[in-house]
Amino acid sequence: xxxxxxFFERDVLQVAPDLMGKKLVRVRNNIIAVYTITEVEAYxxxxxxxxxxxxxxxxxxxxxxxxxxxxxVYLIYGMYWxxxxxxxxxxxxxxxxxxxxxGIEGPGKLTRTLDIDKSFYGEDxxxxxxxxxxxxxxxxxxxxxxxxxxIDYAGEPWKSMPWRFILNQRPETx
DNA sequence: AGCAAGATCGGT
DNA sequence: CCGATCTTGCTG
Numbered sequence: 001x002x003x004x005x006x007f008f009e010r011d012v013l014q015v016a017p018d019l020m021g022k023k024l025v026r027v028r029n030n031i032i033a034v035y036t037i038t039e040v041e042a043y044x045x046x047x048x049x050x051x052x053x054x055x056x057x058x059x060x061x062x063x064x065x066x067x068x069x070x071x072x073v074y075l076i077y078g079m080y081w082x083x084x085x086x087x088x089x090x091x092x093x094x095x096x097x098x099x100x101x102x103g104i105e106g107p108g109k110l111t112r113t114l115d116i117d118k119s120f121y122g123e124d125x126x127x128x129x130x131x132x133x134x135x136x137x138x139x140x141x142x143x144x145x146x147x148x149x150x151i152d153y154a155g156e157p158w159k160s161m162p163w164r165f166i167l168n169q170r171p172e173t174x
Numbered sequence: 175a176g177c178a179a180g181a182t183c184g185g186t
Numbered sequence: 187c188c189g190a191t192c193t194t195g196c197t198g
Contacts, residue, residue, distance in 0.1 A: 041181070050181070052194095060194060078191030080182050097181055108182045150181055 003133045005126050008068030012087040012094035013163070015068070016042040019085075020167045021141040023134040024101060026114045033114070036136070039100030041148045042163040043084075046093055050154035050161075053093035063122050064093040071123040071131070073116065080108030081117050085125065085133075099149075099164070142168040 003022070008015060024035045043051035043064075052061040052074070063072045064086055072084035072095050088094040097107055104110045111117070116131070125132050145162040152159055 043181075052181080055195070058195065074181090075191095075193060076180060077182055078180095078193070082181060084181085095181095099181090106183070148181070153180085 001135050002126070003135065005067070005069050007133075008085065008087050008125070009089055010068070010087065012042045012044050012096060015085075015087045016040050016096050016163070016165050017143060019096065019133070020143045020165055021136045021138050023136055024098070025132050025134055026116075027130045028115060034134075035104070035110075035114075036102035036167075037098065037100075037133075038102055038167040038169065039098075039105070040165050041097040041099055042165070043095045043097065044163070048154075048161075049158045050148060050151035051093070051095070054154075057093075061093065064095050065091050066122075068094075069124060069126045071120050071125060073111075073118060073120045075118070076108070081111040082107050083111050083114075083116050083120070100166075144168060 019037050019040050022037050024037055026033045046053045046056060053064050057065050060074055063070055066086055067090050068087040070086040072086050074082055076082055083098045084095040086095050099107045101110050104113055144166050146164045147160055147162055148164045
């Protein structure tokens with residue numbers, strides 16, 4: 001069953017762990033593909049110096065200031081699209097970067113596999129017919145937290161926040 | 175208007 | 187470790 005608005009309109013540090021093991025559904029050419037979410041990173045507010053919101057509202061990050069449940073996509077290093085889910089309420093810039101899906105490790109690799117690009121900017125996960133999140137039957141999921149990747153520029157304390165969430169994988173689940 | 179840097183990846 | 191590749195947002 002598809003996750004609704006209320007799931008995403010919570011603090012990013014609540015939503016991120018709840019995404020562990022959830023199903024990412026992608027529809028293209030009438031083919032439905034379902035992936036297990038295995039790794040995400042949380043970016044929380046303008047005060048988070050690792051976040052794109054650290055400069056306030058700009059052309060690129062404006063969707064982060066919208067209500068939760070929308071998609072934030074951007075290009076990095078001129079080559080890789082990054083897939084994010086907006087969380088929290090309006091004017092509360094938060095986002096969750098999807099770093100890993102069952103069988104696909106790496107935020108740049110998964111968008112290539114799922115064929116996700118700029119056209120998904122602002123897509124609404126609660127009504128879209130080509131991407132959404134579903135609950136999983138599995139309720140016995142455990143995860144660990146580590147520091148976020150590639151954000152040394154943020155400085156302390158932000159670069160040390162354990163805001164990367166990784167599912168404890170049980171091979172038979174995938 | 176120009177430029178440095180980037181929430182990455184794959185090959186040496 | 188290094189290059190690819192190009193948009194963004196800051197600076198002047």
